[in-house]
Amino acid sequence: MLNYLKKNKSLKVGILGGSFDPPHKGHLHIAKLAIKRLELDYLIFVVTKKNPFKKKPAINVKNRIKLTKQLVGKFKKKMKVEFLETNNKNKYSYYLIKNLSKFNIKTSFYLIMGADCFIKFNKWYKWKKITEISKIVIFDRAGFTHGALNCIAAKKLNKNVWKFYSEKKINISSSKLRKI
Numbered sequence: 001m002l003n004y005l006k007k008n009k010s011l012k013v014g015i016l017g018g019s020f021d022p023p024h025k026g027h028l029h030i031a032k033l034a035i036k037r038l039e040l041d042y043l044i045f046v047v048t049k050k051n052p053f054k055k056k057p058a059i060n061v062k063n064r065i066k067l068t069k070q071l072v073g074k075f076k077k078k079m080k081v082e083f084l085e086t087n088n089k090n091k092y093s094y095y096l097i098k099n100l101s102k103f104n105i106k107t108s109f110y111l112i113m114g115a116d117c118f119i120k121f122n123k124w125y126k127w128k129k130i131t132e133i134s135k136i137v138i139f140d141r142a143g144f145t146h147g148a149l150n151c152i153a154a155k156k157l158n159k160n161v162w163k164f165y166s167e168k169k170i171n172i173s174s175s176k177l178r179k180i
Contacts, residue, residue, distance in 0.1 A: 004042055004080065005103035013100070014043040014137070016112040017093060019050060021057040023068040028075075030139045033167055034112045035078055038137065043112070045072065045081045046096065053120055094126040097134050109134040115141045115148035115164075122152040136162035 005011065014034045020027060023045075031043050047065050050057060057064065065083050072079040085091050090099065097109050111134045113121070118138045121127055130136070136157070138148060148154065149164065 002082070002100070002103055005100065005107060007104065008106075010106040010108070011041045011104060012039060012108050012110065014038060014040045014110045014112045015046055015093075015097065015100070015134070016043060017046040017048060017096070019054065019057050020045065020047050020064050020068050021054075021059050022064065023071045025071075027068075028071055030112060030114065031072075031079055032075070033139060033165065034110070034137060037165060038110055040078070040110065043079050044100075045079065047081065047083050048091065049085055052091075053123070092125040094124075094130050094133075097130065101133065110137050111135070112137050112139070114139055115144035118148045118153060118162075118164075119144065119151045122156070127153065128157070131157055131161040138162060138164045140164065140166040 005013065014031075016027065016031055016034070018027070027045070031045070034040060035043050045068050047061065047068055049061050059067070061083065065081060069076075069081045072081055084096055084099075090096055093111060097111070100109065101107060111130060113136070115138055118136070121136070124130065136153075140148070145166065153162070
């Protein structure tokens with residue numbers, strides 16, 4: 001687990017966290033774009049027990065991890081799937097990134113999120129501190145562009161700590177899939 005981070009060289013690692021309830025091709029699309037645009041060595045899908053801004057997941061965490069690994073499939077050389085909530089602190093992105101950086105101090109981290117998540121980024125635990133240990137990379141989602149580019153975080157954070165990509169969008173979401 002996480003041995004790929006222990007290499008004694010500079011690494012660029014993306015972190016795509018979420019409940020992945022269920023994981024879908026939109027998540028994979030963002031992951032592939034992030035690897036390409038940022039020239040990442042690895043992208044880690046960090047599956048969480050529960051998103052604090054959403055209701056209880058419909059699928060248990062063990063099955064969501066399994067489904068996310070299936071989604072990653074043939075991309076597993078560059079994409080990793082991890083469950084890292086070993087204690088209460090690790091449920092916060094700030095501590096997660098700080099703990100991951102202990103594996104290799106030469107690693108640069110990129111917190112990957114959709115535009116919908118960036119709108120609420122100012123509500124995250126130690127959200128401004130996260131930008132001191134990781135770049136924030138936002139991928140546009142249909143219907144969220146204006147909100148993301150005009151949200152509190154966009155206005156209060158220095159432009160050099162976050163990057164917004166408006167790419168070809170896949171109009172899918174976990175909440176839409178759960179309704180099927």
